[in-house]
Amino acid sequence: MADRNRRIVLAAVPVGMPREEDFRMEEVAVPVCAANGLLVRTKWVSVDPYLRGRISGVRSYVAPIAVGAVMESGAVGEVVASQDPAFQRGDIVSGFWGWQEFDAVEAAKVQRVDPREAPVSTALGILGMPGMTAYFGLTEVCAPKAGETVVVSGAAGAVGSAVGQIAKILGCRAVGMAGTVAKVNHVKSLGFDDALNYRTDKPYKDVLARMCPKGIDCYFDNVGGEFTDAVLGLMNVRGRVAICGQISQYNDRSLDVGPRPFTPMLVKQLRVEGFLVSRWAGRFGEGREQMAGWLKQGRLRYEETVYEGLESAPRAFIGLFLGENTGKALVSV
Numbered sequence: 375m376a377d378r379n380r381r382i383v384l385a386a387v388p389v390g391m392p393r394e395e396d397f398r399m400e401e402v403a404v405p406v407c408a409a410n411g412l413l414v415r416t417k418w419v420s421v422d423p424y425l426r427g428r429i430s431g432v433r434s435y436v437a438p439i440a441v442g443a444v445m446e447s448g449a450v451g452e453v454v455a456s457q458d459p460a461f462q463r464g465d466i467v468s469g470f471w472g473w474q475e476f477d478a479v480e481a482a483k484v485q486r487v488d489p490r491e492a493p494v495s496t497a498l499g500i501l502g503m504p505g506m507t508a509y510f511g512l513t514e515v516c517a518p519k520a521g522e523t524v525v526v527s528g529a530a531g532a533v534g535s536a537v538g539q540i541a542k543i544l545g546c547r548a549v550g551m552a553g554t555v556a557k558v559n560h561v562k563s564l565g566f567d568d569a570l571n572y573r574t575d576k577p578y579k580d581v582l583a584r585m586c587p588k589g590i591d592c593y594f595d596n597v598g599g600e601f602t603d604a605v606l607g608l609m610n611v612r613g614r615v616a617i618c619g620q621i622s623q624y625n626d627r628s629l630d631v632g633p634r635p636f637t638p639m640l641v642k643q644l645r646v647e648g649f650l651v652s653r654w655a656g657r658f659g660e661g662r663e664q665m666a667g668w669l670k671q672g673r674l675r676y677e678e679t680v681y682e683g684l685e686s687a688p689r690a691f692i693g694l695f696l697g698e699n700t701g702k703a704l705v706s707v
């Protein structure tokens with residue numbers, strides 16, 4: 375086994391759009407496996423939009439990653455040493471650890487991944503946190519009924535692509551929004567009834583009104599901004615809005631001031647609810663079983679955009695804000 379460990383640390387708190395210079399590669403000794411712990415060799419690193427908040431220098435729902443500290447996110451790896459009898463060398467596990475080739479992790483904080491069930495990278499995507507976000511956010515917060523219309527922003531991404539497909543499984547009309555023609559065609563190929571390109575298909579309200587002739591019952595928002603303003607104007611009475619993400623604003627240096635949403639909320643009696651997927655952490659087993667079942671039946675499909683090598687992790691992360699990924703953005707280490 376190698377005795378050196380390459381890792382990526384936060385070099386500076388990004389201002390606005392993150393740059394590759396905000397990260398730095400270091401080489402250190404391989405960490406030591408603690409009592410009751412595991413030493414894992416990282417196979418996959420997940421890059422996710424929420425990491426923008428974690429490198430902003432301020433606390434949101436978790437503490438920020440400090441300058442000089444190792445970047446960390448969801449990861450999948452192989453156990454190379456185990457001090458816990460429940461795990462053997464060669465086991466595949468997922469959890470949260472550093473953007474590094476090796477990490478020492480607590481056995482209690484990882485989940486076993488069964489490579490026979492699905493490719494292990496899916497533990498970071500459709501069968502992992504983004505998949506659970508789509509499943510619980512849609513079914514619990516939007517709670518769509520068959521025949522209703524569901525609109526999802528960020529539709530070609532890890533969460534959004536799953537939301538539209540689940541909406542179809544539940545018997546709804548699914549309409550997506552994405553940033554390129556290729557992505558629009560991709561989500562239609564996944565079974566979405568319609569989709570618009572937010573860069574060209576304007577005014578949003580007119581385009582959406584044509585795509586949603588019966589109005590909008592559920593809105594699953596990953597993006598925020600002007601698109602949300604248009605959707606709110608088309609919501610049906612007693613519609614439900616799940617605020618999952620606001621990626622269009624994560625790099626903003628000042629607060630976005632748009633139309634205030636309270637009038638459409640009032641007159642259409644909307645329920646608008648923000649959520650964090652951790653709310654359903656105790657039910658992830660149930661969510662995974664349902665999503666894995668749909669995958670096996672071919673009713674659910676997923677896409678991955680893979681960046682090669684640990685050194686590409688900063689680029690992969692920045693790519694999220696440039697729309698480089700279709701489906702789950704991952705780094706193969």
Ligand SMILES: NC(=O)c1ccc[n+]([C@@H]2O[C@H](COP(=O)([O-])OP(=O)(O)OC[C@H]3O[C@@H](n4cnc5c(N)ncnc54)[C@H](OP(=O)(O)O)[C@@H]3O)[C@@H](O)[C@H]2O)c1
Binds near residue numbers: 424528623
């Ligand atoms: N609440 C929770 O617990 C939870 C959990 C997971 C994720 N989330 C949120 O869910 C959203 C999607 O996450 P994900 O992991 O599935 O990421 P993702 O959608 O796979 O990747 C990000 C995508 O966002 C789009 N985007 C980037 N900047 C944009 C902008 N200014 N305006 C419009 N679209 C933009 C890009 O697609 P285009 O090419 O279409 O622009 C990009 O590919 C994020 O907002 C994330 O923070 C929330």
